[in-house]
Amino acid sequence: MSPPDTAVDGQAASVAGSHRRQRGTIIRLAVAQALAGANSTVIYATGAIIGAALAPDRSLATLPISIFVVGMAACILPTGMIARRRGRRTAFLAGTACGVVTGLLAALAVVWGSFWIFCLATFFGGAYAAVVLSFRFAAADGAAPEWRPRALSIVMAGGVAAGVIGPQLVTWTMHLWPPHMFAATFLAQALVAAASAAVLAGVGLPKPTAAEIAGGRPLGEIVRQPRFVIAVTCGAVSYMLMNFLMTAAPLAMRMSGHSQEASNLGLQWHVIAMYAPSFFTGGLIVRFGAGSVVAAGLALTGLSVAVGLAGVDVAYFWFSLILLGVGWNFGFVGASALVLECHRPEEKTRVQALNDFIVFGTMAVGSFASGGLLASHGWDTVLWVSFVPLALAVAALAGAAIRRPPPAIGDP
Numbered sequence: 001m002s003p004p005d006t007a008v009d010g011q012a013a014s015v016a017g018s019h020r021r022q023r024g025t026i027i028r029l030a031v032a033q034a035l036a037g038a039n040s041t042v043i044y045a046t047g048a049i050i051g052a053a054l055a056p057d058r059s060l061a062t063l064p065i066s067i068f069v070v071g072m073a074a075c076i077l078p079t080g081m082i083a084r085r086r087g088r089r090t091a092f093l094a095g096t097a098c099g100v101v102t103g104l105l106a107a108l109a110v111v112w113g114s115f116w117i118f119c120l121a122t123f124f125g126g127a128y129a130a131v132v133l134s135f136r137f138a139a140a141d142g143a144a145p146e147w148r149p150r151a152l153s154i155v156m157a158g159g160v161a162a163g164v165i166g167p168q169l170v171t172w173t174m175h176l177w178p179p180h181m182f183a184a185t186f187l188a189q190a191l192v193a194a195a196s197a198a199v200l201a202g203v204g205l206p207k208p209t210a211a212e213i214a215g216g217r218p219l220g221e222i223v224r225q226p227r228f229v230i231a232v233t234c235g236a237v238s239y240m241l242m243n244f245l246m247t248a249a250p251l252a253m254r255m256s257g258h259s260q261e262a263s264n265l266g267l268q269w270h271v272i273a274m275y276a277p278s279f280f281t282g283g284l285i286v287r288f289g290a291g292s293v294v295a296a297g298l299a300l301t302g303l304s305v306a307v308g309l310a311g312v313d314v315a316y317f318w319f320s321l322i323l324l325g326v327g328w329n330f331g332f333v334g335a336s337a338l339v340l341e342c343h344r345p346e347e348k349t350r351v352q353a354l355n356d357f358i359v360f361g362t363m364a365v366g367s368f369a370s371g372g373l374l375a376s377h378g379w380d381t382v383l384w385v386s387f388v389p390l391a392l393a394v395a396a397l398a399g400a401a402i403r404r405p406p407p408a409i410g411d412p
Contacts, residue, residue: 022151025138025139025203026139026151026154026155028199028200028202028203029135029138029139029155029158029200029203030154030155030157030158031158031199032092032132032135032158032196032199032200032203033132033135033136033155033156033158033159033162034158034159034160034161034162034165035162035165035192035193035195035196035199036095036096036099036128036129036131036132036135036162036193036196037132037158037159037161037162037163037165037166038162038165038166038169038189038192039099039102039125039128039129039132039166039189039192039193040068040125040129040132040162040166041162041163041165041166041167041169041170041271042166042169042170042185042186042189043064043065043068043102043122043125044065045166045167045170046170046174046182046185047062047064047065047068047122048061048062048064048065049182050064050106050109050110050118050182051063051064051065051115051118054109054110054113054114054115054118055115056115060115063119064118064119064121064122065122066364067119067122067123067126068122068123068125068126068129069126069243069360069363069364070123070126070364071122071123071124071125071126071127071129071130072126072127072129072130072133072360072363072364073126073130073357073360073361073363073364074123074126074127074130075098075126075127075130075131076130076133076353076356076357076360077353077354077357079091079094079095079127079130079131079134079353080134080349080350080352080353080354080356081349081353082094083134083349083353084349084350088134088138088141088203088349089200089201089203091131091134092131092134092135092138092197092200092203093197093200093201094131095127095128095130095131095132096128096131096193096194096196096197096200097197098124098125098127098128098131099124099125099128099189099190099192099193099196099197100190100193100194100197101121101124101190102121102122102124102125102128102186102189102190102193103121103186103187103188103189103190103191103193104186104187104190105117105118105120105121105124106118106121106122106125106182106186106189107183107184107186107187107190108121109121110180110181110182110183110186111180111183121186128193130356130360133356133360134352134353134356135155135158136152136155136156136333136336137152137336137339137340137348137352138155138203139151139152139154139155140152140340141348148337148340149281149282149285149286149290149333149337149340150282150283150285150286151282152282152333152336152337152340153278153279153280153281153282153283153285153333154278154279154282156275156278156281156329156333157275157276157278157279158275159271159274159275159278160272160275160276160278162275163268163271163272163274163275165192167268169185169188169189169192170182170185172188173185173187173188217344217347219350219351219354222342222343222347222351223354225342226399227338227341227342228339228342228351228355229396230291230338230396230397230399231335231336231338231339231341231342231355232335232339232355232358232359233392233393233396234294234297234298234331234334234335234338234393234396234397235331235332235335235336235338235339235355235359236358236359236362236363237298237331237362237389237390237392237393238294238297238298238301238327238328238331238332238335238393239328239331239332239359239360239362239363240359240362240363240365240366240389241301241324241328241366241386241389241390242274242301242324242325242327242328242332243363243366243370244366244369244370244382244386245304245305245308245320245321245324245370245382245383245386246267246270246321246324247366247370248370248373248374248379248382249263249266249267249270249317249320249321250263250266250267251374252312252317252374252379252382253266253314253317255374255379256312256317256379258314258317262314262317265318266314266317266318266321267321269318269321269322269325270321270322270324270325271325272325273321273322273323273324273325273326273329274325274326274328274329275325275329276329277326277329277330278329278333281293281329281330281333281334282333284330285333285334285337290334290335290337290338290341291334291338291397293330293333293334293337294330294331294334294335294338294397295394295397296330296334297326297327297328297329297330297331297332297334298327298331298390298393298394298397299327300323300324300326300327300330301323301324301327301328301331301386301390302327302387302390303323303327304320304321304323304324304327305320305383305386305387305390307319307320307323308320308379308383309380309383309384312379331393336355339351339352339355370382373385
């Protein structure tokens with residue numbers, strides 16, 4: 001038998017090693033989030049422009065971006081199934097492979113002048129984005145309950161770098177192949193996806209256990225939990241309203257007589273506001289609780305809508321977009337932390353995938369509705385309509401279930 005002090009030293013070394021591995025995993029996921037997030041930024045920055053150039057009908061110009069959102073929603077559940085059966089790392093590498101395919105297909109579409117190949121490329125881009133969504137939950141695997149919100153938040157903070165990498169990638173590469181604008185951009189995006197795969201290959205995540213493969217309780221039982229209903233409602237509303245308003249804002253600015261440069265700057269600060277708070281959102285969740293942070297996010301989103309209604313000068317648009325970004329961060333990260341309270345460890349991949357499927361399915365509806373509503377009824381109507389889902393989320397959060405002290409994470 002080992003002497004007591006030797007056993008204690010061995011246990012301490014094992015714990016320290018586990019903490020180092022966990023920190024390494026979180027850092028890799030944050031770096032991968034920054035690299036993979038550039039995929040979405042490149043598609044949003046170029047999709048409508050390429051669509052307008054290649055579409056057989058100009059009314060289809062924004063279809064590639066809508067198909068990107070559909071690809072996200074359609075591939076979330078299959079991603080969760082792969083993670084449950086083969087492990088998260090396998091799902092991550094499958095996603096980055098879709099990212100490489102996205103870049104290669106899109107470049108081919110630009111060179112060949114094929115609108116439908118470009119739409120197929122953006123669908124694969126959505127599949128890649130669906131996998132990226134699970135990075136935040138993977139960061140919480142193996143972490144102590146009190147550290148899970150911080151781990152989730154740190155990975156989301158990688159989006160700040162993505163907001164810089166994506167636009168710069170477009171700027172530096174869009175004219176490198178003069179006859180085919182943006183073809184080189186998508187080849188570069190494929191290389192960035194391959195770099196993300198190299199980072200993720202070293203992620204140390206536990207293999208799925210037999211209990212995880214079995215899946216735990218029936219989903220019907222899990223989704224009837226009041227906490228799950230609140231989490232998915234607030235997450236869906238936070239993301240849908242962010243996408244709904246962000247999609248319409250650039251065109252609304254143009255309709256109000258503002259320059260494209262003003263619109264680009266507003267979106268840049270919006271993206272920074274979306275992800276920069278992630279450096280401290282996890283700490284706020286630990287201190288005040290996920291429900292309180294979600295409530296603050298919904299309040300900021302409501303304030304963003306009110307600012308938008310106050311005027312159409314460029315300052316109103318910019319301030320509204322910044323508030324919208326911070327509101328999204330608090331609402332979405334807080335709702336994601338609530339999801340962690342709704343499942344047992346063996347149920348995590350199924351429940352997390354279902355949550356994201358509902359969130360991004362709702363986002364797809366908002367993506368399709370935003371442009372048509374703006375064109376037919378104007379920016380003010382878009383803003384007023386936003387209060388309806390916002391009120392629904394506030395009502396859900398104000399329910400009696402959220403006021404009860406939550407049980408320990410992973411033990412619903």
